[in-house]
Amino acid sequence: MAFQEIKLYQTGTFVVGNRLLDPEQRTVQARTGRSNSLTSGHRACQGCGEALGARYVLDAAMRATDGKLVAVNSTGCLEVFSTPYPESSWQLPWLHSLFGNGPAVASGVAAALRASGRDDIRVVGQAGDGGTVDIGFGALSGMFERNDDVLFVCYDNEGYMNTGVQRSGATPPAAVTATTKAVGPEPGNVFGQGKSVPLIAMAHEIPYVATATVADLHDLEHKVERAMSFRGARYLHVFVPCPLGWRAASADTIRLARLAKESGVFPVFEAEAGEVTAVSRIRRQVPVEDYLRPQGRYAHLFGDHPRPDIVARIQARADRNIARFGLLPEGDE
């Protein structure tokens, strides 16, 4: 386990807080003094996983750095819904330049702070999966290979949601988007494309790489805190369900993230200097179907003309994750 398991307080291990716990043992999100880095009034959709994930990450980073933090944002939902001119939802220094140059700007900010002798101020770069996996990827790889002192966070909602739900390099197979319709013998996004940026980041052998979801706050906050304890390039990939793009109920955002992890669809792990050091094991394993069914983007796999063959291929991918990262509960392997 990556975080403290609190046995005596029966819900303390998984819930946000607990009235019986010492405030220091609760999550950052349980505290009334949390920085609310992304404040109310933003224009994210109902139940937005990315808005939630961004606040989780930045509040934890603010706490870890004692409030000395600058955020650099690539273009994307997160940037659009938080800063319609002249309003801003950000309660920390925040910069936005272009879609493709977020990691480069973050490198620049870190260099400028270092040059001005303020390396006590830390830098977080953040983007959606479009700005990370596709458009900002070259700049990101450069930031990694130079080992610039930036934590780069990708909020992965598996598509270009802001512009109308188009496919990205993080869109999973069979999912329907505006550019991968549910037509033909292999409906939705094709199998065998896309990439895993966490594994690519590990290949750069940077100090710290981790994945997390909005369903496990203790784990997510632990990873942010851990990331901020390193100097150099760090990468955090956060799985954030998108009710709009995934055609799911807004109340299901956290549930879907949980099911993605529990089914093995999204492996949660952390790595240091290119080696996996810990995985979040599955607690209550579910078949991928439990994860797919609540999402309209997979509706063509069920319904009147079900495609159990495609569901089985998705299950095989999850099973590969489980085997590759050793995700089964201890004793079940």
Place this chain on the structure above:
Amino acid sequence: MDKPFAITLDVGTSRANKTGSWRTERAVYTNRMPPCNDACPAGEDIQGWLYEAEEGGAGYERAWRRIMEDNPFPAVMGRVCYHPCETACNRGQLDEAVGINSVERFVGDAAIEQGWTVSVTAPASGRRVLVVGAGPSGLAAAYHLALAGHDVTVKEAGPMAGGMMRFGIPRYRLSRDVLDAEVQRILDLGVTLELDTKVTDLDAIRGEYDAVFLAVGAQLGKRAYIPAGSASHVLDAVDMLRDVEAGEKPLLGRRVAVYGGGNTAMDAARTAKRLGASEAIVVYRRTKDRMPAHESEIAEAEDEGVLFTWLTTIKQVDAGRLVVERMELDEDGFPRPTGELDELDADSLVLALGQDTDLTLLEGVPGLVVEDGVVAVGPDLMTGCPGVFAGGDMVPFERSVTVAVGHGKRAARHIDAWLSGAAPEPAVRPALATFDTLNTWYYADAPRAHRPLLDRARRESTFDEVVLGHDEATALLEARRCLSCGNCFGCDNCYGVCPDNAVLKPGGSGPDYLIDLDYCKGCGICVAECPSGAIQMFPEEI
């Protein structure tokens, strides 16, 4: 204009944008009925007092006071209650039910050790209420009536207070120190107890009181016609248990047969073993799974070496032996004689076939109706005679200490209302917090702690308490296994999971949350992720 290049508007916060206007549904904190509370015959707010006990330390006294609002016998309950709350507990579907009864015992014992007391704060009403019978029902009613400021007199036929708690339940299940302490606490409220005062003619004395609560119980053993030889030895279980409590040792012989399958039969057989019988055999006409006795009592009796013979009726009693007939169950599960006879060696036969009520004191009370040997009452527990209420074993309900205590509370509430001429406030029963309303992901796996039992050897020869209590750490852990079904317990999940920061915690610590309707978009994540199902969505009026 003193603004940077190309800037025409001042920077403002997005809080100017009240996203609450997007909402079509609203999240509301609600209280559902936890299944334990729903099942409690004494109407305890179990989830409520477990919530207090979970805190440990000062929380135990608060928990005890919450119990005392409904039930003046926490330490007795923690020993003799058959805990229907645990049968109903939602945690039973997750791993194993919360050991509510063991926590109640811990809290009740702590109260006795620490000397916690309650006191009357209501002004004296000047009304006099007579309670007939100092059993669990009568004492509970006296307690609640005294707290409401009434002048209560309890008339008890026997030499000591407690009723079936003393003369029916053996010491090895309920220590008399505990019973005495909890009875004394009620008397300390100013209740007048008159012992050895049998009410024989209620009609003659009821005019002296403003209201009467009848709780005389049921202590006449039911008789079955069994042909018996002159040298045979047959006695009633209730008489036997009463004699033992009074210090007499009934003559039972070496081999004792007990006829019946209820809790009294178990008590009689286990008591016979303790009195020195080498063999105690329970004779029951149906099968083990159809015995009305509680399974824990059956298990403890078996553990102590009590023998059972199922599907058997007794045809005749002779000196030293019984003639028995084998039965079989028909397709409806009723026992049917087979005609196959057998013999069973037994020096004595104890009959535990149920109890009747001695209702002779009620003769001449106008309007009072007796049906099937019990007193007919309305939902307010009032008999046909205005101002005369009845409860416990003498009215047609399930018979247990907890039911009786619940009757005492209910009768007291209605007597209080009747005396003041007002209708009692109707008890609100919200919708049940069923298992599917919970999000059980958030509860950590926590196996149940079972109470230790006394050594077998000591159980066979002494009347020491068989079931022992938890220590503080174990009781606390058990309390914290509560899922808090349907009610907020301050886990901060809603506060954490809102993507719009629209859940507020004005007190700084739960459970005291507010939805900020200026910004709540109505996504419903807080509802879905509430572990205990304490938040519900309601449509907005648009």
